[in-house]
Amino acid sequence: MLFPFNTAVEKEFDAAGFGVNAVDHLVVVPAYPAPESDTRAIERRRGAGGQTASAIIALQRLGARTTYAGRFGSDAEGAFGLQSMRDEGVDLEFAEVVEGARTQVGYIIIEAERGERTVIWDRDPRVGYEADDAPLAFAGRARVIHIDSHDPHACVAMAREARAAGTIVSADIDNVYEGVHELLPLIDVLISSKEFPRMLTGIEDARAALAEISARYGCPLVGLTKGGRGASVLCGGKFLETPAFEVPGGCVDTTGAGDAFHGGFLYAMLRGETVESSLRTGCAVAALGCRSLGARTGLPTRAELEDFLRA
Numbered sequence: 001m002l003f004p005f006n007t008a009v010e011k012e013f014d015a016a017g018f019g020v021n022a023v024d025h026l027v028v029v030p031a032y033p034a035p036e037s038d039t040r041a042i043e044r045r046r047g048a049g050g051q052t053a054s055a056i057i058a059l060q061r062l063g064a065r066t067t068y069a070g071r072f073g074s075d076a077e078g079a080f081g082l083q084s085m086r087d088e089g090v091d092l093e094f095a096e097v098v099e100g101a102r103t104q105v106g107y108i109i110i111e112a113e114r115g116e117r118t119v120i121w122d123r124d125p126r127v128g129y130e131a132d133d134a135p136l137a138f139a140g141r142a143r144v145i146h147i148d149s150h151d152p153h154a155c156v157a158m159a160r161e162a163r164a165a166g167t168i169v170s171a172d173i174d175n176v177y178e179g180v181h182e183l184l185p186l187i188d189v190l191i192s193s194k195e196f197p198r199m200l201t202g203i204e205d206a207r208a209a210l211a212e213i214s215a216r217y218g219c220p221l222v223g224l225t226k227g228g229r230g231a232s233v234l235c236g237g238k239f240l241e242t243p244a245f246e247v248p249g250g251c252v253d254t255t256g257a258g259d260a261f262h263g264g265f266l267y268a269m270l271r272g273e274t275v276e277s278s279l280r281t282g283c284a285v286a287a288l289g290c291r292s293l294g295a296r297t298g299l300p301t302r303a304e305l306e307d308f309l310r311a
Contacts, residue, residue: 058263140165
């Protein structure tokens with residue numbers, strides 16, 4: 001199936017990201033600790049993450065021209081996160097460092113046997129955006145802009161500006177934030193967490209919830225990621241499903257798998273591939289991202305992705 005829209009060709013970048021960056025502190029344990037227990041860590045590591053920032057890194061590694069707008073704190077984590085994106089080659093003209101603010105952090109407990117994780121996070125409100133300080137000049141620079149709606153009023157302003165400039169709007173939403181109802185009609189590609197459609201609509205059945213979102217908000221493509229069960233989308237009145245790939249060597253860490261999926265999906269979409277092929281590519285990038293510890297460590301290059309899909 002073809003996508004129900006065309007992406008612009010004459011843009012400075014292929015993909016832009018406006019949303020969360022973070023620094024993750026990862027701790028691997030044999031099993032999730034019980035209350036009042038004492039557990040020794042198997043491994044621990046600091047890594048760069050964040051929903052939108054990680055999706056943009058995935059696109060950059062696959063060969064897309066990328067740019068990112070977001071705010072970093074002036075702390076050590078902020079310097080680390082900003083440098084990690086600079087090292088990948090992402091354009092950072094619209095990235096900001098907020099003096100005195102703390103970068104968003106995540107403390108992630110990973111179960112060694114399955115790679116499943118529990119996330120504890122904190123975000124300094126000073127690294128967020130309001131509608132009146134959203135970087136509107138950034139919104140139409142790329143063929144697609146990917147957002148995560150943590151600053152929903154700013155995302156509304158960005159999505160409106162992007163659409164006016166002929167840019168496709170993609171979103172990864174995991175919660176019902178204030179202002180999200182105003183944002184949803186401005187989204188072309190909405191692929192959320194598996195819980196979001198139920199939280200938004202109150203409908204337990206995933207397909208029925210996606211159908212309700214499509215009817216209520218008019219998004220051309222709506223879907224959800226399902227962890228180890230792949231992903232589903234509704235497009236043109238038809239449901240499409242793709243199973244997950246087996247992680248090479250076994251799953252080490254599921255942190256950032258959804259972010260990796262979005263990077264792979266948008267990469268294939270921008271190449272002119274079908275919805276089905278884009279789903280498959282998204283699932284492949286997600287699987288490869290789970291092969292090592294940390295949200296970005298396992299993200300593949302284009303050559304690695306092509307080899308994996310051929311195998």
